[in-house]
Amino acid sequence: MFDFMMTEDQKKLRDEARAFTNWVPRELILDMDAEKIQFPHEYLKEAGKRNLLGLRIPKAYGGRGLGWVENGIAAEEIGVASYSLACLWGVGADIVCDAIVQFGTEELKQEIVVPLLKGEVYAAEGLTEPRGGSDFFGTTTRAVKSGDDWVLNGQKRFIVGAEGADWFLIYAATRPDGPPHERLSAFMVPRTAKGLETKYIYGLMGVRGGGAGRLLLTDVHVPERFVLNGIHGGAEVFQRMMIPERLGTAAMTLGSVRPAVEIATRYASRRKAFGQKIMNFQAVGFKIADCVTLMDTARSLVYSTCLAIDSGTVDAGRIRRMISQSKKVSSEAAWEVINKCMQVVGGIGYTNVYPLERILRDIRLSMIWVGTNEIMQVIIQAEWVKEYEKVHAKAPVRDVENDAPNAYEIEEKIYE
Numbered sequence: 001m002f003d004f005m006m007t008e009d010q011k012k013l014r015d016e017a018r019a020f021t022n023w024v025p026r027e028l029i030l031d032m033d034a035e036k037i038q039f040p041h042e043y044l045k046e047a048g049k050r051n052l053l054g055l056r057i058p059k060a061y062g063g064r065g066l067g068w069v070e071n072g073i074a075a076e077e078i079g080v081a082s083y084s085l086a087c088l089w090g091v092g093a094d095i096v097c098d099a100i101v102q103f104g105t106e107e108l109k110q111e112i113v114v115p116l117l118k119g120e121v122y123a124a125e126g127l128t129e130p131r132g133g134s135d136f137f138g139t140t141t142r143a144v145k146s147g148d149d150w151v152l153n154g155q156k157r158f159i160v161g162a163e164g165a166d167w168f169l170i171y172a173a174t175r176p177d178g179p180p181h182e183r184l185s186a187f188m189v190p191r192t193a194k195g196l197e198t199k200y201i202y203g204l205m206g207v208r209g210g211g212a213g214r215l216l217l218t219d220v221h222v223p224e225r226f227v228l229n230g231i232h233g234g235a236e237v238f239q240r241m242m243i244p245e246r247l248g249t250a251a252m253t254l255g256s257v258r259p260a261v262e263i264a265t266r267y268a269s270r271r272k273a274f275g276q277k278i279m280n281f282q283a284v285g286f287k288i289a290d291c292v293t294l295m296d297t298a299r300s301l302v303y304s305t306c307l308a309i310d311s312g313t314v315d316a317g318r319i320r321r322m323i324s325q326s327k328k329v330s331s332e333a334a335w336e337v338i339n340k341c342m343q344v345v346g347g348i349g350y351t352n353v354y355p356l357e358r359i360l361r362d363i364r365l366s367m368i369w370v371g372t373n374e375i376m377q378v379i380i381q382a383e384w385v386k387e388y389e390k391v392h393a394k395a396p397v398r399d400v401e402n403d404a405p406n407a408y409e410i411e412e413k414i415y416e
């Protein structure tokens with residue numbers, strides 16, 4: 001995020017997050033990428049020890065009670081060490097804990113949030129199913145009431161932290177024939193539940209070592225006290241979770257690609273060709289210029305979105321649009337940036353002498369997960385159309401359509 005906009009406290013937080021990122025052992029990053037490690041427990045323990053988990057969660061549960069801007073500042077710094085680590089930093093403590101704090105009972109907050117923010121336990125979230133992730137409201141995992149419990153059956157796919165999680169936030173259809181927004185319920189399911197099984201089967205291109213696996217639920221009994229926001233209340237939980245899910249991703253994506261710009265800048269300033277530093281060739285120097293411009297453009301949007309939410313004055317639809325834009329713009333900027341950086345570094349950039357190839361493999365996921373960029377476009381379009389109609393109804397602005405010489409040739413304005 002932009003240092004010149006930060007308060008002294010925010011700068012202190014940034015430096016704390018940087019110090020944590022600097023602590024991350026190099027071997028951990030390499031071993032996770034090589035899949036020698038399936039889940040980095042020690043990383044989350046250390047984050048908990050430093051009170052760097054759940055920054056937005058109230059202090060009463062072990063968080064810091066901070067806002068979105070602070071969360072964005074930290075997420076960018078946390079992303080620097082590795083995309084996979086940043087994802088784990090966010091999923092349990094920021095996303096799942098937020099859902100529990102907003103929609104869970106006091107008992108669940110004490111049982112899950114408090115130890116989670118100490119780094120003692122971890123929580124994953126299960127939305128995506130083998131049959132599809134985008135069509136979330138079409139979830140086919142079912143939960144049926146049996147005595148005091150709900151019995152879950154179904155499968156979830158690509159669940160980060162499936163290896164290593166102690167709790168899973170699982171969405172299941174409790175009113176399968178109901179309208180989409182009333183079909184689902186959100187359950188906190190303990191790993192120890194009978195009938196819950198995980199399979200570590202994905203050969204991921206990047207973002208490795210985070211325990212992404214498949215989740216199988218066969219007659220899993222869950223007591224009603226583990227339901228968030230009441231039965232059939234899953235849609236509201238989902239909508240709320242998509243804020244940290246997408247905005248957090250946007251900020252950490254920028255952090256994860258930032259080192260590539262630094263490496264490419266350093267390389268181009270040293271490497272010579274045709275008797276001079278390659279930075280002197282505009283074809284190279286302008287790539288660096290484009291990279292920092294893309295980064296700052298995306299960062300501006302992410303930062304503005306954080307400010308918009310923190311202000312509490314911007315309506316939910318516009319926030320949804322800005323979050324979706326932030327996720328789309330930052331992930332596409334990051335992809336362009338890493339490709340340009342690799343180009344600047346040339347052949348050696350394509351090898352594992354530099355981490356650019358890992359960053360490229362990691363960053364590619366940013367356009368797919370937490371809602372694909374096409375789904376972001378669906379939301380942006382829908383929210384913009386609603387907003388446009390509202391804004392025009394409330395405060396009419398100059399209708400520039402009429403400032404054309406033949407604007408009043410009504411018979412030429414045919415729409416059907």
Ligand SMILES: Cc1cc2nc3c(=O)[nH]c(=O)nc-3n(C[C@H](O)[C@H](O)[C@H](O)COP(=O)(O)OP(=O)(O)OC[C@H]3O[C@@H](n4cnc5c(N)ncnc54)[C@H](O)[C@@H]3O)c2cc1C
Pocket residue numbers: 124125126127128129130131132133134135157158159160161204207212365368369370371372373374375378
């Ligand atoms: C490494 C990794 C980690 C992940 N972690 C998690 C996790 O922890 N928890 C979790 O629940 N999920 C997780 N996911 C799942 C991820 O969020 C989904 O892969 C993603 O939402 C897309 O779902 P899908 O793969 O089923 O693709 P589909 O939904 O089948 O989409 C396929 C294509 O169709 C397009 N498409 C679909 N519907 C529309 C539409 N209406 N308009 C336009 N285009 C459309 C999509 O954009 C995409 O290009 C993870 C995925 C990966 C790869």
